[in-house]
Amino acid sequence: VRRYLARRLLVSFGVVLGVVTLVFVALRSVPGDPVDMLIPADASGSAGIALAQQLRAKYGFDRPLYVQYGLYLSRLARFDLGSSIRSERSVAEDLLERYPATLELAVGSLFVAVALGVPAGILAALRPNSVFNNASMTLALLGLSLPTFWTGLSFMLLFSLILGWLPASGLGGPVWSWDGLSHLLMPAVTLGIEPAGVLARLTRSAMAEVLRENYIRTARAKGLAARTITIRHALRNALLPVVTVLGLQFGGLLSGAIVVETVFAWPGIGRYLVFGITGKDFPVVQGGVLVIACAFVLINLLVDVLYVVLDPRIAYT
């Protein structure tokens, strides 16, 4: 297992390096100039041109690409992500400041997704042709298809403007306080609805398949309680594909939810990254993508390890 982990970590490192390189090259080959955003539209003749040259020299944009890349990697090796061109703030500090918000929202919406999706899927599988099955699967489809900006704004209209129960935007206090929780509630539900739909449909089909297996029939024949069969025998086996998808969904959530973060003014890394991209703020985009790539790689590793726990037949060597 240790050798397997070491190999996986090495591959992960390669993946992250590849992503970083790709982003570095892509950013620089897309048309547009990062210093454009810093030159006032009315900068008079020589002043604007001189400022542009000064800024290009300051950030090294006037040097050959391979030199820029080498410098970037050497700084990266020292865990130096550079500082934003626009705000001059350290990218590492900015990311550290925003990541907790992204994590909070990701965990919150994952909780919503699991709490809504998995039970709905199980119940629908147990009663295949019932009204509940049809209703929950229709809702799941709706959850999958509704655009988040629409659901977000609808929730906001209802719960903030009409009922006045929840704050419409921003990050509250710590999540265990009412202030923190009330701020988190709407964005987490909005963001959790789509994965809940995915999970519900996936759980239902996985469960339905498992329930047709011979060992379930045997368990029933032994006279085991229906609850025991469902939870101990069927669910555990049905969860394997669910966990895989859950891992991927969580990785996605960790990369920041741009729309939800924008609608609810949630200060996560999704918005930070978008501002970086639209402003051609290279260090911000590079730093943000690096963190996201690491999160993805880590989650995938965790999911693979979790398999062993769920299915003893799987063993890594």
Added chain:
Amino acid sequence: MTRTTRWARVVSVLGIAALVSALPIVNLGPAAGETAPQRGGTLTLSIKYSPTSIDPQKNKTITDEQVGALMAEPLVDWVNGSFVGVLAKSWDVSADGKTYTFSLRPGVKFQDGAPLTAAAVKASFERMTDPAAPMPRGGNLANVASVTAVDELTVRVSLKTPDPDFLGKLLQIDVLDPASWKGLTPDKAPSGTGPFQLVSYVPDQRVEFKKFPGYWGGEPYLDQIVIQVVPDPATQEIELESGKIDFMDYVPAKDVSRLQHEGLQKMSFGRVNWGRLVFNLKTVTDLQVRQAVCYAFDRNAVLQDAMYGLGTPQLTLAVPGTWAYSSKITPYRYDPARAEQILDQAGWTAPRPGAMRQKDGKPLVLNLPTSSNGDWEIITQMIQQMLRNVGIDSRITTMEPNTFYDAVRTGKYDIAWFETNASPVPPIAAQNLDTHQYWDVMQQDLPQVDALVEQASATVDQHARAELYLQVQTIHHDQALECTGAWMEQVFAVSSKVHGMVLDPLGVTIFSARWWKSQ
């Protein structure tokens, strides 16, 4: 990034005076009652973009400016059509327009307790233009030859060339205490003279201020000001309507009348944002094609249908009713028949009715890029249809904003809808015709225009200056260098409980000491 931010960083160039000015709040909601100002309370402002820096001298955007204006002040500002002294009590301009002498207001204290002195003004100017680390707005002071502290409260600024508009360039130059900016961390602000002091700054989230009791203009009415960053306008509107915030910036044009019906105050500033059709003179070389485009362009349709009537048509470079305006220029007005006639005469003909025009087998097709933000895309589509109506074909490419600006700046286009901000002086949008600037979009040197613009901007005598600008406008018109479009109005929405807010021509809310909120 939307139009507002990109252009928001702008400052003083194109001029637009009398019609601009700080427009007072138009209260269209329920009567707020003309009671005496009340003290206390917290005002919550909502802005779309986080300030890029909390240091008032590092301002890049109008949002930076707006946040900075609470803490720090310039020597002069522009209100209701004229310059007013802020930290300068009065000023004197030498006859040759090269020396500006400012008398500072006595008894003014920085928030750290230090007195406002001529030396602080000098140091502030020098920090803005430090060659080792110039500030984005340092270019406003590029013409300054020297700054002298004549005595404790008198500053003399000598310019390299005469500049009758120099005061307009000072609107974004805040004076700070030189002792306060050394060794600052990015979340701390240096000390200014403004009515509010920074309490905390969390990028992308919020900025909090408390009142500065020692403010020279009297203790501010409000106790606190909180600024929240809310990027989505729909969310801002919900929060404004539910009373959680008192102010939102840049209301989308389509929502303005609805918010007014809800009883919110509309605060607007106009004729600083200026939209026009620009040409790449290197590729659209045929004058008659450019003229035809200007006749085919229906600016009123754009104004009514894409901008919901928020703005006024712009017919010439100069603002009507100002000294720079001349009735000798006959503007291009929408006349598609005339456009077709010009094209026919120039040999651009349609092979059959309804087909696009061509000349010597070469089709008339223009590359028309646009920025991927809502308004620009719609306006560009309207332009495409207008051109098609007279037989000019065009290809729209929608680009991400930064890519679009760069495409236009580096000449990868034929024709484009382009918007720019302006300063109140001079009242003519001529400065952008200077072809030796970073943001030159015309792609071709126009030595005669450059010389005239340069000469005009350094001419003190208003009569002679108007004459020079008339020459610029004549070339601009005869050569159809651009098609003038519209002065656009930007709208902020304010709760009916808020009183005393004033907008300067750049869209910065100023004089916060006199803002108050009815309880």
